[in-house]
Amino acid sequence: MSAHIVLTSHPRKGEAASPEIHWGAATPQQRGPIVASLTNPVHRNAIGSHSGAYAVYRALAVASGQLQRDHRPDFTNTAPAEAIGPHPQWSDADKIVSLDPWGHMASSAFAERVAAGVDIRPTIAVTKAHINMPELRAAVIAGRLHPDGDILHANGDVRVTKAAVDPVWYLPGLAKRFGIKESMLRRSLFEQTAGMFPELVTRSDLKVFLPPIGGMTLYFFGDVSRLGRPETRVACRVHDECNGSDVFGSDICTCRPYLAHGIEVCIEMAQQGGVGLVVYNRKEGRALGEVTKFLVYNARKRQNGGDRAETYFERTECVAGVQDMRFQELMPDVFHWLGITRIDRWASMSNMKHGALAAQGIDVVERVPIPDELIPADARVEMDAKKAAGYFSHYTPDATELALPKGRGLEE
């Protein structure tokens, strides 16, 4: 290890980064691989590194002597378990700006360069699994779901294809999506994180950034190869992580019940010959994080007048400065990646998600609200507040109702 520490890099005069990246090019060879590996800094053409925030753990592994700093992954047998794409949307630089459409093909599409010693790593992995959720078994027993022995088994097992997707941001495209200058975006990303990645400001020639944030997981129900064909009917739920409900079943929100309902809708669609898709985004507490989320819970439950819909968003704003940081503007990228232009059944009431799809030209045919009987006791406050703010619903509560405390107190 050299004694000299390089605090940041600078563009080499007269030289473009090699390999060059032509975002939105029609073939992987024209687009070029994304190289964010640390084993040979000369090959790098992106800011950041692989595996998102888990890079910090990788750094600990090197620091503690458990991982060789020049370890090169062996990707034998890891190729996608189902082919995805290419789709026409991949060759439009404006349609996909927050993931690498070729990310699951990295080791095959660039096999020659990998063999020549360039450390190219996939940012997407596609595998298969069986899942089994108690709610789906209950749906079978209640007669809402019918086992077919293929997609859904009698014991409640569901066959899925699933994909993990790490974020890959094309900074000029991201700036365009938000209608801001790229230089402003870069500077904010650097300064407002307290100095993550000085290359954001010193390397304007590097256009691709791998941010250290959580990515997404996709669960496919039915035949993935049918995606991208206009005749294929698609059912979908886009779900933003809520650990307290998704795992532990906290009753203050509708997250897990709506997710389980969305999966039911997806299974039905697959059984009818269409494709079901659940997109699970790692954006805990509206991307404010769980500490902020719990602080807001306390403020809601202790405020004068009790926990009620009319002050629901205000309590979040007091603590976080905004109501929401999920930036649904980037959410439609995954549909462009999958070649989806129409969603026939959309298991979501969110006006923000719906608006983001519309802005990207993706049609939503039918919106499927959560069935009333699935809304947990303490989640009425959230549901009313969201309906009043524009959520899709057949019923909008009035001011009198929004002022009623419907949430439990902290000590109840």
Next chain:
Amino acid sequence: MSAHIVLTSHPRKGEAASPEIHWGAATPQQRGPIVASLTNPVHRNAIGSHSGAYAVYRALAVASGQLQRDHRPDFTNTAPAEAIGPHPQWSDADKIVSLDPWGHMASSAFAERVAAGVDIRPTIAVTKAHINMPELRAAVIAGRLHPDGDILHANGDVRVTKAAVDPVWYLPGLAKRFGIKESMLRRSLFEQTAGMFPELVTRSDLKVFLPPIGGMTLYFFGDVSRLGRPETRVACRVHDECNGSDVFGSDICTCRPYLAHGIEVCIEMAQQGGVGLVVYNRKEGRALGEVTKFLVYNARKRQNGGDRAETYFERTECVAGVQDMRFQELMPDVFHWLGITRIDRWASMSNMKHGALAAQGIDVVERVPIPDELIPADARVEMDAKKAAGYFSHYTPDATELALPKGRGLEE
């Protein structure tokens, strides 16, 4: 906004960072607040910023004009819903190195400084909730759990206290825990993340780092105020995130079944007058991330000879370079924070977790393995491999058994 961008900061000659941090001091006033806010850089005495990786979303919010860069949180009514500590372990600088023991009291313990304009934020939030999991309802119906109308209700609702904890790393303590030089740790954290936070190397005077990684969530069952008393019996499961099983019930591992079983053990302990605790760590795929995890699944299921225990760890090492990056060495910090010196019922078979507790002087009285009937179909490979590697079990499989393919193929 100034035209000048500061790439990194340097220590001011002859001046210590203000406020000073004396890690391990017995009172919050002697210890000093941790200031990682961006609203006034002069006050900062830590590297990184609040909310872990969600700082990236906060930066997007500023860049897109949705969040004022000088927003100051209003923490009215957000204080902890239950008191935790102080415990004697808090004033030993070596016992807690990866969280701030005063992190939940930040706005009260440092109220004067907050009033004077210093932007001090909590890194821990404590609230209360009701949770309800289908597995717990099933345990009530099966007669394993008995509703008491207080901790466990007849409808399956469980009253819990919960806490979200963001990581706060005291770098000298972390280096000591791993037996490495602090300078080596800082340099690896900087270089092996592709340049996150140059202050890691330019500001050796700043000893505290808020890494942009996921934190943990604690679920308490029973009376939290009894923790720290020698007579209080404690049941515990430390669970490392596995989204595929915890949320979707993938049958390739035992994660959600063991978590649900651990919660049963915790409820029983609370009903007997003790305290149950679930620690949920955001360390997806052994802290390798989900992309790596899915690549490994494919390699396991496609290898010659099929998916079997004898090659279980090897397939991970081929891709990731190591078997595991969770660094259980830091895991015991949360027990020191809660004043826990003895765990009476420990719902885990992991030799790594058990060894980490022993190294920190925390006694484990009884180890509770997952009941055999809860192990899903495709999880036998993992279970056998772990037992052979030293997991706590009454049965260790032999070489013949480890060579048997027990996992499904990809197309099954």
